[in-house]
Amino acid sequence: MKLVSKYRFFSSSFSSSSSLIPLCNNTPKPIINPLYNLLPQTQNPNQIVDIICSTLNHRDHPFLLPNLGHEVKSLIPHLGYREISRVLLRFQSDASRALAFFTWVKSDLGKKPNVSNYCLLLHILAWSKKFPLAMRFLCELIELKSKNEEEDVFSVLVSATDECNWDPVVFDLVVKGYLKLGLVEDGFRVFRKVIDSGFSVSVVTCNHLLNGLLKLELMESCWQVYNVMCRVGIYPNTYTFNILTNVFCKDSNFGEVNEFLEKMEEEGFEPDLVTYNTLVSSYCRRGRLKEAFYLYKIMYRRRVVPDLVTYTSLIKGLCKDGRVREAHQTFHRMIDRGSKPDCIAYNTLIYAYCKEGMMQQAKKLLHEMLGNSVVPDRFTCKIIVEGFVREGRLLAAVNLVVELRRLKVNIPFEVCEFLIESLCREGKPFAAKHLLERIIEEEGHEAKPETYNNLIESLSRCDAIEDALVLKGKLKKKNQVLDVKTYGALIGCFCRIGRNREAESLMTEMLDFEVKPDSFICEVLVNGYCKEMEFAKAENLLSFFAMEFRIIDTESYNSLVKAICERGSGYSKVLELQERMQRLGFVPNSLTCKYLIQVLEQ
Template sequence: MNKLVSKLRFFSSSSSSSLIPRCSHIPKPIYNPFYNLLPQTQNPNKIVDVICSTLNHRDHLVLLPNLRGEVETLIPHLGYPEISRVLLRFQSDASRALVFFKWVKFDLGKRPNVGNYCLLLHILASSKKFPLAMQYLCELIDLTSKEDAEVGEEDVFSVLVSATDECNWDPVVFDMLVKGYLKLGLVEEGFRVFRKVIVSGFRVSVVTCNHLLNGLLKLELLDNCWQVYNVMCRVGIHPNTHTFNILTNVFCNDSDFQEVDEFLEKMEEEGFEPDLVTYNTLVSSYCRRGKLKDAFYLYKIMYRRRVVPDLVTYTSLIKGLCKDRRVREAHQTFHRMVDRGIKPDCISYNTLIYAYCKEGMMQESKKLLHEMLGNSLVPDRFTCKIIVEGYVREGRLHAAVNFVVELRRLRVKIPFEVCNFVIESLCREGKPFAAKHLLERLNEEEGHEAKPETYNTLIESLSRCDAIEEALLLKGKLKKQNHVLDVKTFRALIGCLCRIGMNSEAESLMAEMLDSEVKPDSFICGALVNGYCKELDFDKAESLLSFFAMEFRIVDTESYNLLVKAIGDTGSGYNKVLELQERMQKLGFVPNSLSCKYLIRVLEQPSLPNHLPED
């Protein structure tokens, strides 16, 4: 209880915020008697009078095109103080004040300063033009919050206070100031301004306080939430039900649940009965933290207090039980919900289906899906995905494919990402023809066009199964669609071609890869070298090794060892191997332990005599 009281204790600000010095908006006139002899439109002392006269005697809708020409010579003398003086002259006519402000800003291209903005805000607010006031307030906050602003954001409040001595004003403008920061997502700045507003004796509405509490909660600034609530209590801003429901969320994120009773008592002391939102928030938080016993205790309390649990309450309980792997109990709670007349939605079904899939109970998952369909609920992307993934996880690929076919028969639209997952799973399991058949059916019947990544996966799988003709056909289809194959796909195709003895075709494919600006790797080098070694074409294998080393800096010792071994296995003699080693060393190949082993094996082979011995 002490901990709760400490959170709810009143707090006072350390000191009132310092305000910037109040500066007069009335400039000193230019003391030069000769100016009085000039026409009014050329007299710098008369610029405010000229503009005000024009605004008063003309339709302000035609002011903008004409005013600039009339005061052209005086515009250099129109500074921030003069702008403020004109605005003050029209503080009882917000429309003309706004027209003048826009003329300065847009026609003259002169950005008003903070003082000019604050005067306009007071004029608009006192004239009850609140939407316009909020628009210009947000514009001012945005300008002063930027790094290149001449005045920091904290000065807006001070200048707004200073301007109250010079014009008509409505205290609501300070409530709007806090709301403006929150509207722009500047929650922490809004909190600082909120404290300044309160310390200076102005009021903030409970609606604005609720917005501030919500913003602080989203940022997980929980201590600041309690500070806002304490300020509300201290200055007499009466919280409403929405306030306490936000504080319930704060409480659930911040407190020990042993204090929940004290919190609810505090709420009742303030004259508010916990409502459905309050209980749902608490039940959901209990379930998230694994405190299911306490969650069900609150569930029972709801009935005693005549607060009827709804779909949100039951879904939270079901999620909590599923998370605790108590799926059967979750299903019982689901049935209890249905028996009490609450219709389940897709989320409640998906929660149970997901839990059954995690437990490998796929039959129960399918039954729930059919139950959904019977209740006129269309399975969504998540429903299809979790069941398909469940089958795949259990190693039942055939069942996953049948499930997809069954859904299509039931006219359930299956997201292509789910089908794509099945296709890729079939490819990984070495069943590319089944994957290809499924892909073709989807293309024909539903118009699904696979992504290049899916085709690449399928090509790789076909290549691993040595189905080179089908793989090359798919490659050609991708090429027609102007899709570039990735290095993994080229690797699979070249590896397959070399494995089945089609080395020249593999080399041609590598040339195509280079034309596509896809760089080869050591695997491709090894596949080609190994392929030509099998054909005993050692010169070709060596030229490829040299090509990869010189063109791509690929010095693949493993491929070099393949060539050494192949030459040695033919019994060609150690001279040929030593000559090869010398040429390769010049390209950067350094023999390793396996290279030495192959060399020693060659040296140990019996040499053939160069001539017959004499009798």
């Protein structure tokens, strides 16, 4: 597909033959009643415009109108849209008084001017070069107009040019107004109307429009805007082509890049650093590294010196392609040619090394980073700690965190929590506990309840029950409730070390906090009582779990059967137990039968 196919005119549906909509004003003309002239001037509705204008003309400070409302109090009901327009037209050469009157109508009287009133004010402000004020009222009008689709702002503005002085820049402002409010597609429609009606817009406004359309990924509309710029003589600038470069990268075949660059040169613009960086970055994102490096060489030939952005894009592209060593060589080339790497450049290479499991190289780069006074950020710390953990080098990860903290590097607390959870998972709770205490003591951070739960579980699995209970007490002081998994770990620990009463107390505490036990807790409690030969309590627990929580744990039941059989209590007692358990829903399985057969063989 040829690049020229992208540069085409608006379709015939947008042609300049579109007619203008006449000035919308549905307010009927007032009926002039000659009897009104018999009234005093201040009470004559026919004189309301003259009275207001006379009062405004005699005000030294037109923005201060405290008495105007009092002077025309009886006439205010006769102040309609047409009268407002007439007053504005009288002051079209005096923007301050026109604005004072408009503000008085809106604020003091609480009347809502219509689109025609707003458009007259916009023309007056634009004619007086008060562009910021014009933009403010234009945005206000656009927002009001969105609630009334019957009237078109652009058409009313055009019609108003027959009545007052006007500056064509107002039509440029209209397009900008829609863009400023984020109404990009509406702005594009107004842009087409402005051009089709023979008016023009500035290249700056065109650039804003192109940028907005690009963000919405309306590529076809971008090329239409550029095409119209060329047709009506709106000369693009460097910013225009840099925006179009982004459009080109998202929308085009990369084989057309040379044609695009030639097009820029034909228009009198040399591709600059931004242009090349946009193209190089796009090539790298799409895995077209050969073309990216070709452009990199072209930059030198055209005396455009690659910068940090160029090199970071190339490094990222090589890393994404798994060519980490080449990426590192490019990194060194960047330094040799005078570009100082920033945190993003270092992170790109460190992440690639961590992904490949090359942790020593990653750590070396981190030290190099610190030596060059580049401060590691949250991402740096996260990827390198996660990399060590993924490689099973927990101790190295802990030592790295300690080292970085000693060097005053801010380690994000979530990274420390991840490391603590990893240590717990690997059965190293004391190292995790020490790290947590050190962080809390030195930095005042507070760990999440999940971190405490993980630590309590890990300590319990290592039978460090006293340490686990201390942490449990800390959570209790903070009104935090343990989860069922943590309760299970504590109960299991108590049962393993023969402290069944305390295990049962913990289960009672669970129920008080409305934490529902699971089958694991049932199993460890039953095993604990079986170990102590307290078969009646074990059976009561099985019954309790079955009736209260519908937990029919066959493994716990088999543990009880096995313990009774091993004690030699007799076949009859085992059968009686089986009959009681069957009433609760326990069904014997092959293992149950095996234990029963062993009893018969004794």
